[in-house]
Amino acid sequence: AQSVTQLDSQVPVFEEAPVELRCNYSSSVSVYLFWYVQYPNQGLQLLLKYLSGSTLVKGINGFEAEFNKSQTSFHLRKPSVHISDTAEYFCAVGHNDMRFGAGTRLTVKP
């Protein structure tokens, strides 16, 4: 069965600093990988997804993620964060269904 592990439960950063949210996956078959964002009291919004092809995936709001098969990782990055990026971020893996990581709470401070 597939699963994902988000290595950091909370990541505090200052505005305009770079950020990396870490995600490792485990699967015995080829899978698809996703990053979702959830703003306070709102639903899930897809940031980006990796299906195949280029290992560097660009998403919305300036986020990107890199699929690394040898390290079974799919870390999310943004070169310069804004206050408005404060939210919960979920890494997920899809195959027959979708499984989510525990989430990383990104807090951007002024």
Place this chain on the structure above:
Amino acid sequence: SAVISQKPSRDICQRGTSLTIQCQVDSQVTMMFWYRQQPGQSLTLIATANQGSEATYESGFVIDKFPISRPNLTFSTLTVSNMSPEDSSIYLCSVEDPRSDRGSGYTFGSGTRLTVV
């Protein structure tokens, strides 16, 4: 992608009662999924509902507590039975985009925020 209408958006219920959540999709989909998101937690898959067969439940979830119906390819319901305060969560339905390869595209409903008092 598919558009999901999930109702109710929120409810406050008395313990011991049951609540049925509806999920309507604007296109025919094979796979429908129900998730629970407890306060401050991630999403946990409750069950997978396929039309014409019984739902498949994940470990820790049972049909008596969370009965699911899937009468056709555009509709499903999840019932939270004999509720207790521990059932207070957001419940979300999700579908697999029929125009995507298997496992590559999902759409989520806006969720039902349930509070049990």
